[in-house]
Amino acid sequence: MTTTQEPLVVVREQGTRHIPGQPDMWVFVFFESLVFTAYFCVYLYSRTQHERAFLHGQSQLLAWLGVLDTVVLLTSSWTMARCVQHARAGRYAPARRDAFLTAGLGFVFLVLKIVEWVRLIHLGHTFTSSEFFQYYFFLTAIHCVHLLIGFVVLGVLVWKLSASQEIVETCATYWHTVDFFWVLIFALLYVVR
Amino acid sequence: MESRVNMRLFVVWLILVGITVAYLAIDRAANDHGLATASTAVTVAAICLALVKVRIIMREFMEVRTAPPVLRRLTDYWIVLMAAALLGVYLAGKAVA
Numbered sequence: 001m002t003t004t005q006e007p008l009v010v011v012r013e014q015g016t017r018h019i020p021g022q023p024d025m026w027v028f029v030f031f032e033s034l035v036f037t038a039y040f041c042v043y044l045y046s047r048t049q050h051e052r053a054f055l056h057g058q059s060q061l062l063a064w065l066g067v068l069d070t071v072v073l074l075t076s077s078w079t080m081a082r083c084v085q086h087a088r089a090g091r092y093a094p095a096r097r098d099a100f101l102t103a104g105l106g107f108v109f110l111v112l113k114i115v116e117w118v119r120l121i122h123l124g125h126t127f128t129s130s131e132f133f134q135y136y137f138f139l140t141a142i143h144c145v146h147l148l149i150g151f152v153v154l155g156v157l158v159w160k161l162s163a164s165q166e167i168v169e170t171c172a173t174y175w176h177t178v179d180f181f182w183v184l185i186f187a188l189l190y191v192v193r
Numbered sequence: 194m195e196s197r198v199n200m201r202l203f204v205v206w207l208i209l210v211g212i213t214v215a216y217l218a219i220d221r222a223a224n225d226h227g228l229a230t231a232s233t234a235v236t237v238a239a240i241c242l243a244l245v246k247v248r249i250i251m252r253e254f255m256e257v258r259t260a261p262p263v264l265r266r267l268t269d270y271w272i273v274l275m276a277a278a279l280l281g282v283y284l285a286g287k288a289v290a
Contacts, residue, residue, distance in 0.1 A: 017261040026264065030271060037275050041282040048286030055229045063220045070213045078206040081254040082199060169256070176255045180247045184275075187243035191216050193232040 021170030029177050036181055040188055043135045057132025060125055066190035069112050076105035077179040080172050087168045092161055103154045113144060139185050146178045205253040212246055240279050248272050
C-alpha cells in the first residue's frame with residue numbers, strides 16, 4: 001500500500017500543480033475572507049473615532065493569553081498539515097493521530113476562550129458594556145462558531161481519511177482558514193493601538 | 194522525503210510562533226509607563242505582520258505553494274486587497290477623527 005502511494009508524494013513534491021481540495025472550498029475561503037475583512041474594517045474605523053475608549057477596553061485583555069490562543073491554533077494547523085501529508089502517502093494511522101491532535105488543540109483553544117470570556121464577564125465586561133467589548137465578543141464568538149463547525153469538518157476528515165484525499169484536503173483548507181481568521185482577530189483586538 | 198517535508202512544516206510553524214511571540218514586544222513598546230497609548234506605527238506593523246502570517250499559512254499549510262498559478266496569484270491578490278482595505282480604512286478613520 002505504502003509503496004504504491006510513494007511515487008504520488010514524489011510527484012507532488014516535484015511541483016505537480018493541483019488545487020488543494022475541492023475548488024468550492026476555496027470559493028468559501030475567499031467569500032468568508034471578504035465578510036471578515038468587512039467586520040474588521042468597521043471595527044478599525046470605530047476604533048479611530050473612539051481611540052481612548054478602545055484603548056481602555058483593550059487594556060482589560062491579557063496579551064499573553066491571546067498569544068497562547070494563537071500558538072495553540074497555529075500548532076493545530078501544523079498537525080493538520082502533517083495529517084494531509086501522511087494521508088497522501090497512505091500512512092493512515094499517523095494521519096488519524098494528527099487529526100485527533102488537531103481536534104484536541106482546537107478543544108484547548110475553545111477552553112481558553114471560554115476561560116477568557118468568563119474572566120472578562122466577572123470583571124463586568126459584557127456585550128453591551130462598551131463598544132470595544134461589543135466588537136470583542138462579536139468577533140471572538142463568530143470565530144468560535146467557525147471553530148465548532150471545524151470539529152464537524154474534522155469528523156468528516158477522519159471518516160473519509162482512507163477514501164478520498166480530496167475530501168481530506170478540503171477539510172484541511174477549512175481548518176487553516178479558521179486559523180488565519182484568528183491570526184487577524186488576535187492582531188486587531190489585542191495588538192493594534 | 195517524509196522527514197524533509199515534515200521538517201519544512203516544523204520550520205514554518207516555528208516562524209509563525211516566533212512572529213506571534215514578537216507581538217508581545219510590540220505590545221510592551223506601545224505602552225507608556227504601563228498605560229496603552231495610540232500608535233499608528235504599531236497598528237500598521239500589527240496588521241502587516243498578521244497578513245504576512247496569513248500568507249505563510251496559505252502558502253505552506255494550505256499548500257498554495259504547489260497549487261496552480263491561478264490560485265497562487267488569487268490568494269496573493271486577496272491578501273493585498275485585505276491589506277488595502279484594513280490600512281485604508283484605518284488611515285482614513287485617523288484622518289477624519
